[in-house]
Amino acid sequence: MLNASLRQLSRLLSDKKISSTELTAGFLSRIKSLNPDLNAFITLDEEKSLNQAKSADAMIAAGRSTPLTGIPIAQKDIFCAKGWLTTCGSRMLSNFISPYDATVVERFDQAGMVNLGKTNMDEFAMGSSNETSYYGPVKNPWDRLAVPGGSSGGSACAVAARLAPAATGSDTGGSIRQPAALCGISGIKPTYGLVSRYGMIAFASSLDQGGPMAKSAEDLALLLNAMVGFDEHDSTSLQREKEDYTKNLTQPVEGLRIGLPKEFFAEGMSSDVSRAVEAALAEYRKLGATFVEISLPNSKLAVPVYYVLAPAEASSNLSRFDGVRYGYRAAQYSNLEDLYARTRAEGFGEEVKRRILIGTYVLSHGYYDAYYLQAQKLRRLIAEDFAKAFEQCDLIMGPTTPTVAFNIGEKCGDPIQMYLSDIYTSAASLAGLPGMSIPVGFGDKNRPTGLHIIGNYFREAQMLNVAHRYQLATNWHELAPPDSGN
Amino acid sequence: MQWETVIGLEIHVQLSTRSKIFSGASVAYGAAPNSQACAVDIALPGVLPVLNREAVEYAIRFGLAIDATINSPSIFARKNYFYPDLPKGYQISQLEHPIVEGGCVTIRTGDQEKVIRLTRAHLEEDAGKSTHEEFHGMTGIDLNRAGTGLLEIVSEPEMRSSTEAVAYARVLHSLVRWIGICDGNMQEGSFRCDANVSVRPAGSETLGTRCEIKNLNSFRFLERAIDYEVARQIDILEGGGSITQETRLYDADRNETRTMRSKEDAHDYRYFPDPDLLPVIIPHEWIEQIREKLPELPGHKNHRYIQDFSLSAYDAGILTATREVADYFEKTIGLLPGQGKLCANWIMGEVSARLNKEGLEITQCPVTPEQLAGLLLRITDGTISGKIAKDVFDGMWQSNGENADAIIDAKNLRQVSDDSEIEKWVDEVLAANPQQVADYRAGKEKAFNSLVGQIMKTSRGKANPAQVNSVLKKRLAE
Numbered sequence: 001m002l003n004a005s006l007r008q009l010s011r012l013l014s015d016k017k018i019s020s021t022e023l024t025a026g027f028l029s030r031i032k033s034l035n036p037d038l039n040a041f042i043t044l045d046e047e048k049s050l051n052q053a054k055s056a057d058a059m060i061a062a063g064r065s066t067p068l069t070g071i072p073i074a075q076k077d078i079f080c081a082k083g084w085l086t087t088c089g090s091r092m093l094s095n096f097i098s099p100y101d102a103t104v105v106e107r108f109d110q111a112g113m114v115n116l117g118k119t120n121m122d123e124f125a126m127g128s129s130n131e132t133s134y135y136g137p138v139k140n141p142w143d144r145l146a147v148p149g150g151s152s153g154g155s156a157c158a159v160a161a162r163l164a165p166a167a168t169g170s171d172t173g174g175s176i177r178q179p180a181a182l183c184g185i186s187g188i189k190p191t192y193g194l195v196s197r198y199g200m201i202a203f204a205s206s207l208d209q210g211g212p213m214a215k216s217a218e219d220l221a222l223l224l225n226a227m228v229g230f231d232e233h234d235s236t237s238l239q240r241e242k243e244d245y246t247k248n249l250t251q252p253v254e255g256l257r258i259g260l261p262k263e264f265f266a267e268g269m270s271s272d273v274s275r276a277v278e279a280a281l282a283e284y285r286k287l288g289a290t291f292v293e294i295s296l297p298n299s300k301l302a303v304p305v306y307y308v309l310a311p312a313e314a315s316s317n318l319s320r321f322d323g324v325r326y327g328y329r330a331a332q333y334s335n336l337e338d339l340y341a342r343t344r345a346e347g348f349g350e351e352v353k354r355r356i357l358i359g360t361y362v363l364s365h366g367y368y369d370a371y372y373l374q375a376q377k378l379r380r381l382i383a384e385d386f387a388k389a390f391e392q393c394d395l396i397m398g399p400t401t402p403t404v405a406f407n408i409g410e411k412c413g414d415p416i417q418m419y420l421s422d423i424y425t426s427a428a429s430l431a432g433l434p435g436m437s438i439p440v441g442f443g444d445k446n447r448p449t450g451l452h453i454i455g456n457y458f459r460e461a462q463m464l465n466v467a468h469r470y471q472l473a474t475n476w477h478e479l480a481p482p483d484s485g486n
Numbered sequence: 487m488q489w490e491t492v493i494g495l496e497i498h499v500q501l502s503t504r505s506k507i508f509s510g511a512s513v514a515y516g517a518a519p520n521s522q523a524c525a526v527d528i529a530l531p532g533v534l535p536v537l538n539r540e541a542v543e544y545a546i547r548f549g550l551a552i553d554a555t556i557n558s559p560s561i562f563a564r565k566n567y568f569y570p571d572l573p574k575g576y577q578i579s580q581l582e583h584p585i586v587e588g589g590c591v592t593i594r595t596g597d598q599e600k601v602i603r604l605t606r607a608h609l610e611e612d613a614g615k616s617t618h619e620e621f622h623g624m625t626g627i628d629l630n631r632a633g634t635g636l637l638e639i640v641s642e643p644e645m646r647s648s649t650e651a652v653a654y655a656r657v658l659h660s661l662v663r664w665i666g667i668c669d670g671n672m673q674e675g676s677f678r679c680d681a682n683v684s685v686r687p688a689g690s691e692t693l694g695t696r697c698e699i700k701n702l703n704s705f706r707f708l709e710r711a712i713d714y715e716v717a718r719q720i721d722i723l724e725g726g727g728s729i730t731q732e733t734r735l736y737d738a739d740r741n742e743t744r745t746m747r748s749k750e751d752a753h754d755y756r757y758f759p760d761p762d763l764l765p766v767i768i769p770h771e772w773i774e775q776i777r778e779k780l781p782e783l784p785g786h787k788n789h790r791y792i793q794d795f796s797l798s799a800y801d802a803g804i805l806t807a808t809r810e811v812a813d814y815f816e817k818t819i820g821l822l823p824g825q826g827k828l829c830a831n832w833i834m835g836e837v838s839a840r841l842n843k844e845g846l847e848i849t850q851c852p853v854t855p856e857q858l859a860g861l862l863l864r865i866t867d868g869t870i871s872g873k874i875a876k877d878v879f880d881g882m883w884q885s886n887g888e889n890a891d892a893i894i895d896a897k898n899l900r901q902v903s904d905d906s907e908i909e910k911w912v913d914e915v916l917a918a919n920p921q922q923v924a925d926y927r928a929g930k931e932k933a934f935n936s937l938v939g940q941i942m943k944t945s946r947g948k949a950n951p952a953q954v955n956s957v958l959k960k961r962l963a964e
Contacts, residue, residue, distance in 0.1 A: 080532045093531065100525055102532060199532040206761035234534050235763050313761055316564050319575020320529040324627065336625075340568055363566070363756035372758060 001026065002162040003480060006071055006219040009165060013060055013070040020060070020070030024053035024114050027072050031117065031163045034483075037144065040157040042077050042135045043085045043118040052114040059112045067222055069112030074164035076155050077118040078125055079210070080199040081105045088201045089121040089133040089151075092321045092328045092347035102199020103231045104168060104210050111226040116164050120154030123349045124318065125175055125203040127151050128421040129411065132351040137408050140183060141481040143447055146405035149179030149421075155213050156183035162480055166214040166223055170200055172207045173306050174400075174425025177437040180213055181400035181450025184439040186467065186477060187213040188220050191457050192432035193238035196231030202317040204310035205236070207429050216477045217438060217467035221245035224460060245461050249468040254288030256466060259393030261296045264424055270403045272443030277399045280440035280451045280470065284397075287469055294389040294396065298381045302427035303419055305382065308362050308375035309430070314352075315359025321347065354415065383431040390456045395466060398424055400450035404443040428454045438467045439476040448476075487724070488688035491716050492696075493651045493681055494605075494643035497658055498636050499668045500612065500676040501544050507611050507635030508535030508578060515674050523614070523629035529573035534762050537562075541635040542766060544667040545585045545609050546776050548637060551665050551783055552604060554589025556773055559765035562609075565755045570627050571614035579638075581757045584608035585766070586637075591661065592785055593653040594803055600644075602654050607639040631675075637667070643682065643693065648712035652705050655679055656807075657784075659705075664784055664809045672703050679708050683715045685723065694719070695729040699743050701736045711736040715743050787812055795819060795826025804834055810848045817855035818862070828862055836879055852886045853879065861890035874899050874947050903950040905957065908941075911949060912957050915940045926962060934958070 001023070004012070012018045028046055035041050049072070056070040080086045080098035082105075087093045101109065109115070122132040130138040130153030138153040140146035141161035148157040152169030156179035159167050169176040171189035180187030188211050195210040202208060212223035224245045231237045258281070265274075281291070323329035323343030330342035348356070362371035389396060401421060411418045428435040434457070437450035451470075455463040471477050506513055509526035526533045549556045561583040564576040586607035593600050614632035616625050639658060645651045659677055662668040669676050679702040684694035699715055702708045714736075719729055733752075734743040784806040791802035805815045811833070818829045837858065841851060853861075861878055864870045870878065874894075881893040894900055902908065915937060916923055926933035941954050 080530075086531065088531065096531065098531075100530070197532075198534050201531040202534075202762075204761075233536060235536050236761075312758060316566050316576050316756070316758070319566060319568065320531070320573060322568060322570075322575060324570050325528055325573060326530070336570065360756065363758055365754045365756075368756075368758070 002030070003215075003478065004165070005216060006068070006165060006214065006222050009071050010067050010069075014065060016060075020053040020056040020114060021050060023070065024049050024072050024116065027116055027164060034161060034163060037139065038141060038157055038161055038163070039136055039138045040119055040154045040161065040163055041074070041117045042087055042089070042120050042133075042154070045084065045117065048083065049114055049116055052109075056112045056114055066111045066226070068108070068226055070114065071165055072114040072116040073108055073223075074116045074119045074155055074158045074167040075105060076152050076168050076170060077121055078170050078201045079105050079168060080201070081115060081118070084115070084118060086118065086201075087134070088125070089123040089135060090348065090352070091134040094134065094328060096327050098199075100199065103196035103233060104200065104227055106199075107226050107229070108168075113226075119152070119158055119167060122151035122153065122175075123352050124201065124314070125151040125170060125172055125208075126314070126351050126355055128174070128178055128418050129406070129408070130154065130179070131408065131412055132349055134349060139408070140405050140447070142184060143405065143445055145407050146445075146447055147182065147408050149182035149401075149405060151175040151179075152187075152213060153179045156180055156185055156187070159183070159185045159213055159215060160481060166212060166219060168210060168227075169213045170203075170208060170210045171425075171429065171435075172203050172209075172310060173429050174422040176211050176213060177400050177425050177435055177450070177452060178421055180437040181439070181452070182405040182448060184442075184448030184450075184476070184479065184481075185213060186216055186220055186436065186438045187211065188224065188436035188460065188463070189429070189434060190224065190228060190460050191238075191434045193236050194228045194240075194458075194460070196229070196234045196237050198231055198233035202313075204313040205317060206313060207306075207310060209429075216471050217436075217464045218246070218249055218471070220436070221249055221461075221464045221468070224464075240458070243461060245464055248461055248465050250472070251465050251469075252288065253284070253466050253469045256284070256289040256395065257393040258284060258289050258291050259294040259389050259396040260291055261294050261299065261389070261396060261398060263296050263299050264398035268402050268423065269399050270443070273399050273401065273403060273449050276441040276443055276449040277397075277451055281397065283470060283473060287473065292393050294392055296382075296385040296389060296427060298378060298385050299427040301378050302382055302430055303423055305375045305378045305430060306422065306426040307358065307419055308371050309379065311355040311359030312362050312372050313359070315356045315363065318348075318352070318356060323347070351415070379430045382427055386428075386431045386433060386454075386456075394456075395459070395463065396454040398452050400424060400437040400452040404445070404447035404449055424452055433457060434460050434463060436463055436467060438470065439479075440474075441476055489685045489716075489720050489723075490688045490690070491646055491648075491712075492643045492684045492686060492693060493645040493648070493712060495641045495645070495651060495654060496680040496682070497639045497655065498678040498680075499639060499658075499662050501541050501635035501637060501667055502669050502676075503538055503540040503544065503635055505538060506633035507538045507541045507609065509633050511633065513634045517630055519626070519628035520630060523632060527573065527629055527633040529575075535578060535760075537763060537766065538635060541609060542585065542768070543776060544635075545607065545637055546768065546773060547665050547667055547780060548607055548639075548662065549586035549589065550773070550777050550780055551661055552586075552589030552591055554604065554607070555587045556768055557583050557585055557587055558768035559583060560585040560768065561765050562760045562763045563757045564760045565757055567753045567755060569613065570625060571616045571629070571632065573614070573629060573632055577611060577613065578760055578763070579610035580608035583765075585768075591654065591657050593650060593657050594799065595647075595649050595653050597799070599799075600650065602644050602650075603642045605640040605642050607637050610636050610638060612636050643684075643696075648709045648716070651681060651712055652709050655705060655708055660784060660807055665780065675703065678703060681708065681712055681715075683712055683719070684729070685716055685719045695731050697729065697731065697743070698733045699736050700733060700746065707736060707738050710738075710741055711743055714741060718743065781809065784809075784812070791826070795830070797826055797830055801827075801830045801834065805830060808848075814848050814851070814855050818859050821856065821859035822862055822866070825862060825866060828866065829859075832858065832862060836876060840883060853882050857882055857887075857889060864890055864894060868901060868903065868950070870894060870899055870901050871947065871951060874901065877947075899948060901950050902945060902948045903953055905953065908945075908949050908953050908957050911941050911944045912954070912961055915944055916961060923962065934962075
């Protein structure tokens with residue numbers, strides 16, 4: 001059951017071999033036993049989850065089920081869910097019960113999925129290791145000394161440890177793909193604008209994009225079918241014809257032209273990751289794909305550009321957390337200024353404050369042109385690099401991360417080293433392109449590695465197909481960490 | 487030294503759209519605190535703005551009315567600052583690429599016409615309100631107004647006196663109501679003025695240091711605040727001092743302006759394009775559709791009234807002050823071709839005086855334009871005199887809808903033009919006033935008018951005054 005695919009679960013449910021209530025209760029009890037150590041979840045609400053499971057069972061009994069009805073899903077705590085504590089990993093929202101559902105939550109709810117709980121994350125999605133969470137670090141289920149990656153570390157851990165069959169994540173510079181890689185699961189960040197951002201607490205609005213995290217590409221396709229779609233509450237959401245991402249999953253990939261950016265296969269990638277990625281590429285060669293060397297000359301600037309633009313937007317997005325209307329408020333203050341200062345000093349963690357400072361600085365009078373505007377120009381150049389590359393290839397592949405998961409505490413004192421975890425993922429985010437990570441084996445200390453696939457705009461179906469073909473030929477995605485189900 | 491005053495105005499016009507500019511909440515005034523603030527207005531985590539199409543249409547309407555450029559794309563930007571009634575910690579406004587750029591309006595002071603150019607008009611959201619009175623030691627926040635659409639209209643510094651500034655503000659006040667984008671209610675804050683004021687030696691080309699005066703919620707305060715500020719600045723300069731650039735608050739009770747914040751504590755608003763809102767692309771066809779629906783504008787009407795009805799510029803100005811008055815005038819004149827001046831005099835005189843007295847708007851006038859035309863027709867055809875007409879008008883007002891003819895007949899007010907009848911009244915008055923007759927004959931012209939007055943009185947106003955004149959002259963010459 002724990003290793004079953006969503007399709008298998010769906011069949012079991014519709015064949016009444018198992019009820020959603022049983023399935024949900026099963027996962028909840030597993031969470032109860034494993035979560036105290038893994039810390040993947042911030043909030044659990046057994047009653048709410050089981051009530052939803054009951055409704056799902058009723059939907060199934062009434063013959064009104066969708067392919068996802070009755071299947072539990074863990075929600076990253078960045079998504080507002082009505083009646084649920086929604087903290088975004090921050091003390092600032094440690095008392096915030098959302099009065100409304102994010103569009104993503106609402107869509108899964110309508111599909112009949114069961115909210116299993118809210119997963120841990122880096123505070124306001126700012127981090128690459130899940131160590132900035134007010135609720136403490138999450139452990140990597142493959143090696144509990146290691147980080148799970150971030151910011152969607154709780155979701156990645158939950159899926160990898162088989163605490164949930166699926167989870168939601170959000171990705172601003174790599175927050176779905178990097179933890180997916182470090183936890184050995186599959187995750188996709190769709191084209192910017194495909195998944196509604198309404199109710200997903202904003203970090204950097206022009207980059208934030210929600211997406212699914214699961215064991216396989218096939219599961220991702222099913223989840224994406226429910227998740228994608230125009231939303232009138234989000235002005236940046238795109239109006240497009242609905243696509244069935246499962247339709248072409250099994251198409252052969254013969255003749256596929258895979259672009260390999262020379263900048264990604266250079267200094268910086270550790271040898272264990274390199275070995276795993278090369279082996280995956282060899283597998284694709286067997287499947288009939290061809291390779292072209294491409295160049296993304298400006299991608300080396302992606303991390304600095306990202307760390308100007310994302311903090312700039314964040315500094316403004318996080319201004320609403322002022323202690324006036326909801327959320328944390330300092331207990332003692334002498335006047336308005338003091339209320340703001342103490343509330344934000346006490347309510348935000350160090351990394352969030354660091355980014356607010358950076359963002360405030362780069363938007364300030366006299367610095368705006370040199371930083372913000374300059375970064376915007378470079379962002380365009382980075383996107384143009386991709387546009388040129390896609391004239392030569394169908395997809396781009398490379399490592400998702402330069403190394404396997406590092407140890408908890410290892411990079412805490414060195415923000416720059418931490419920021420470089422996103423070196424391969426942030427360029428696609430800046431260009432608004434879809435990116436995904438699939439597990440391709442293990443590196444040092446038997447920690448997982450991921451293959452990064454970047455597609456052209458709206459090529460999610462093609463990416464999922466290419467990933468699925470690989471997963472038909474290999475079994476990395478089926479492996480679960482010890483003590484986690486096998 | 488001679489000083490020249492330089493004034494530019496920033497006017498915040500609250501748009502009378504049904505819902506807020508970035509949310510679906512209602513904008514109705516006066517509801518219970520925080521009852522009209524939705525998730526977006528109170529800036530819950532995760533919410534996003536969606537631009538109200540109607541607000542954009544209103545801004546375009548304004549842009550077309552002042553012959554400005556409509557920018558496409560137009561960009562929304564965030565203006566960042568902390569304040570309890572600003573829920574997001576930033577205001578969505580516009581910096582570069584405002585929706586409306588350029589344009590001009592014509593103002594009149596006395597007989598002078600002057601064109602004032604506008605810099606820009608941009609869309610933004612209003613903040614909520616902080617109330618300090620009702621909660622001891624605390625501040626109450628009402629977010630009902632938060633997110634209401636505003637059009638901020640910025641003029642070039644082209645006004646040279648408080649009189650011009652008021653004239654400009656009045657023209658805009660009339661225009662925004664005329665094109666139906668704002669209710670113009672200044673007490674409720676629908677139309678708010680800030681003035682940038684500076685002075686410089688007459689003939690100088692460079693601008694002096696300016697002060698921005700806030701809290702001007704009536705035309706009277708606008709005028710007084712500018713006058714005070716100009717005097718203050720001249721005082722300082724003549725005393726050898728210099729002006730500090732700052733924002734000043736007008737205190738109506740004390741009739742003075744005082745420092746609110748200096749340039750040093752000016753915020754760095756850290757404007758940047760709002761990533762939650764896409765650039766607004768305004769198709770040419772949409773602009774043309776809006777143009778077609780625009781009513782005839784006051785400036786155009788004004789010229790037409792002067793040309794077609796031979797009205798003075800002054801009269802035309804008053805009749806085009808609001809769309810409602812112009813409508814009333816046009817309906818009346820439509821029934822009385824060629825009587826522009828008569829209609830104008832009556833609407834600006836009797837009708838407007840009575841409305842003022844009773845505190846009514848012209849749309850609430852109990853005498854309809856059709857009825858007024860019916861009354862004025864009886865003056866032009868000689869049935870009644872202008873003086874009797876005022877009584878009839880009063881009767882129409884009181885009776886709430888009775889026609890002039892019915893009242894004239896019922897009260898027997900028809901003008902008497904029958905010579906024998908008039909001669910009878912003349913003889914009666916002459917017989918009773920031998921002294922005045924003698925005075926007149928001795929050369930005292932004034933005695934004539936007094937006699938006319940008494941004859942009119944005897945006839946209870948019904949005698950045709952022209953005939954009274956000629957009969958009396960004939961009799962006195964005998």
